[in-house]
């Protein structure tokens with residue numbers, strides 16, 4: 001079985017093709033990068049509508065398959081920006097109807113986690129999901145991904161991108177802040193906000209903005225942004241590991257590409273004789289392959305969606321998903 005996954009919840013339009021063994025046969029993406037402001041939902045949706053035809057064509061070409069060899073169409077049905085979700089669902093539905101193929105909608109957050117579990121070969125880890133819009137600490141129990149802790153305001157990636165805008169860095173700012181932070185020397189006396197297993201970043205952002213206005217070095221500001229926010233995440237993750245007594249930690253989402261957070265988490269899990277699993281960079285960022293793989297899991301455990309009744313959900317939380325595939329398909 002070959003599965004095509006179509007991702008388009010926010011800034012990235014992506015098409016991936018995987019086999020039912022999760023061999024990644026193609027994974028092609030195009031990300032919109034606004035000059036100065038944040039992402040405008042309608043402009044991003046237009047970007048996706050324009051890019052999907054060529055992405056689908058390129059994915060098919062890279063996979064050396066024909067469109068007729070695709071057996072299932074999966075798409076990201078939420079959470080995300082309304083216009084982007086509707087454009088993505090329309091693209092998926094068009095192919096499904098045109099080729100008379102089954103279709104399934106999948107949760108974007110769960111897809112970030114499932115691709116990691118599969119490629120890192122880890123069965124039941126604590127999951128730290130760190131992306132643009134989301135920051136969640138997750139564990140699995142009885143057919144649900146349960147959220148142990150999360151951000152109380154903005155996502156960690158969003159925090160970095162907002163800081164990037166203050167520094168005139170183009171989206172995505174995370175990788176640029178990572179480079180600037182490497183040259184920082186002084187840790188500023190910034191607020192550190194942890195409440196149990198939850199975190200908050202907006203106080204830290206306001207503080208850094210204030211320091212910049214007062215002439216603080218850009219390098220020190222980036223260094224402080226990373227050291228403080230990643231320490232907060234490392235602290236709550238340590239709390240989750242000791243609370244659940246789990247040894248394995250899996251990280252996912254775009255911010256998982258950052259070497260400094262990986263380094264901090266690695267040191268922490270080593271203290272607890274645990275192990276950190278990090279998926280390859282291209283599978284941490286938004287991508288079609290993760291949607292394809294999760295689509296396969298959904299389809300094999302609960303069947304297809306009704307192609308005439310496709311829905312999207314802007315606020316489709318990780319813990320709303322009925323996880324029908326875990327403990328039901330023995331080899332996943």
Ligand code: ATP
Pocket residue numbers: 009010011079108109112130131132133134155156157158160161172173174175178253254255256257258259284285286
């Ligand atoms: P979601 O919908 O899952 O919340 P998302 O749609 O924003 O996420 P992702 O591709 O999962 O998309 O994550 C994008 C985020 O990752 C951006 O905020 C970007 O700045 C951040 N990012 C990417 N690379 C790095 C890096 N090296 N260091 C820090 N942040 C990074």
Ligand code: FE2
Pocket residue numbers: 108112131132253254285286
């Ligand atoms: Fe994402």
